[in-house]
Amino acid sequence: MFGYIIPQMGRNEQMKFIRLLTAAILAVLTAALTALPAMAEGFTFNWDRGDEIYDGGLITAETDSGGPHCKSLFMLNIDTDTVVYTLNPDDPLPMASMTKIMTYIIAYENIPNIENTEITVPQAVADDLEGSGSSLAGVQVGEKLTGYQLLNLLMIPSGNDAAVTLMKYVDSQYASGQLVPPDAPDPEDPGAGEEDGQAVTAAGDYVVPEGGMTDYTGISYFVQLMNEKAEELGCKNTHFTNPHGLHNENHYTSARDMGRITQYAMKLPYFMDIVGEQDYSKEPTNVDPDGTWVSNTNRMILPFEDDYGNAYWYSYANGIKTGSHDQAGYCLAASATTFGYTYIVIAMGNMEGYERGVHEEMLDCRTLFRWAFTSLGKKTIASQGDIMSSVKLEYAYQKDELLLAASENVSVMLPDSVEQSSIVVTVDKPESVQAPIRKGEVIGTATLSYANEVIATVPVVATESVSRSDLIAGWEQGRKLLSSPWFVAIMAAIGALVVVYLILVVFYRRKQKQLKRVKKFRDM
Structure with a gap:
């Protein structure tokens, strides 16, 4: 058909038609290649095992519900840094309160003597979270708490108020000049930093949208540090806009990236001790004379049933952080240790379970842990x-x-x-x-x-x-020199010049003989 159509066109029309046809073919090929399933990373696991069923509609410690229930899963053996199971590990998804793992990292690394540093909760914390329906730890405006207390209130009950308090403190230290970035320009050099400048200036007045503040980009130095840390850790599909995880379109991560962040946080002081606690009792403070008791949101470390009679407890679980909201569903960064091995599982996007109030992300994690501990082992392969x-x-x-x-x-x-x-x-x-x-x-x-x-x-x-x-080196180098293309080419060129020279000599001598004959003839 094209053989008939193209000759009927003018030259410009032919070129335009060919370009359009080429673009269409490339688009089809790209779509086809994109649609091909990616090769699974890690080992094969059969979720559809017959012994894992619902028990009368409830979940017990002995039975699981099959799976997977999550959009994305990433499982890593910490001891050997081996990825053992994945499901869509690089898909960017809302992370909800798993955000607080990075919040812990930034707070710990930027608040000197965090164990004893006293922080007063500013009014801005309540203002920024008003109407958000946030998960709160009962932090009150004007309350004086140590950084260590806030870390506990951040990770155990998943307090958004603790997250914003830590962020505001670091931002205030930065604004006052008490927290100086490592790459800050030299204050004695008037021209330093003028070309690039700082991405964040001291936070001024801003309008808090209805439903709470979810985007501190360009406002908070703390959030800037969160993104810089993510880049430093090699995260490719992560961006933070806030320290608590309230939904924002530009606030997301992938299961693999969250695995990197979690693996890093596990090495920091106090982190695993805090996230493994079943509850936390805050001592009395200046505005809370009775103190406050809070429970961990991670039911995998709580050895009792929830309000619906479901039990998610796993005896080897020792952390780490839950997350949930309407756009993220249920999410979980889980860890477990036994038999000398430690694994982490990042589970994201349990939407159906979220709608029913069933923590199927915890079931997925528990199932993977059981499989890994009973079916995998460290092998010396070299x-x-x-x-x-x-x-x-x-x-x-x-x-x-x-x-x-x-x-x-x-x-x-x-x-x-x-x-x-x-x-x-x-x-x-x-x-x-x-x-x-x-x-x-x-x-x-x-x-x-x-x-x-x-x-x-x-x-x-x-x-x-x-x-x-x-001796051998000299011989080999000489042999290589004699057989090298350059040497052969040079010798061939010299040979050609010699041949040309000899030809010229012959012609010259013949010419000389002819001249002698002419001269002899003239002299006669």
């Missing part, structure tokens, strides 16, 4: 000194090959059924190496894969020291 490959050796006496070995032990989490023979080793190495070589010198990298997925990499090193033979 030991230091194991021969991984060899490489051609040059300039050595009576030796033309060098063995390469793993530089260190490599252990990863794998299903118990996996045999060593199932591990595929691929070595990235040069075509050859030249003596001298030192034992232990890094020569390349070995990549270890299982089921078409990279599970580890390890440097490969020389297994012995090899000295250089100057």
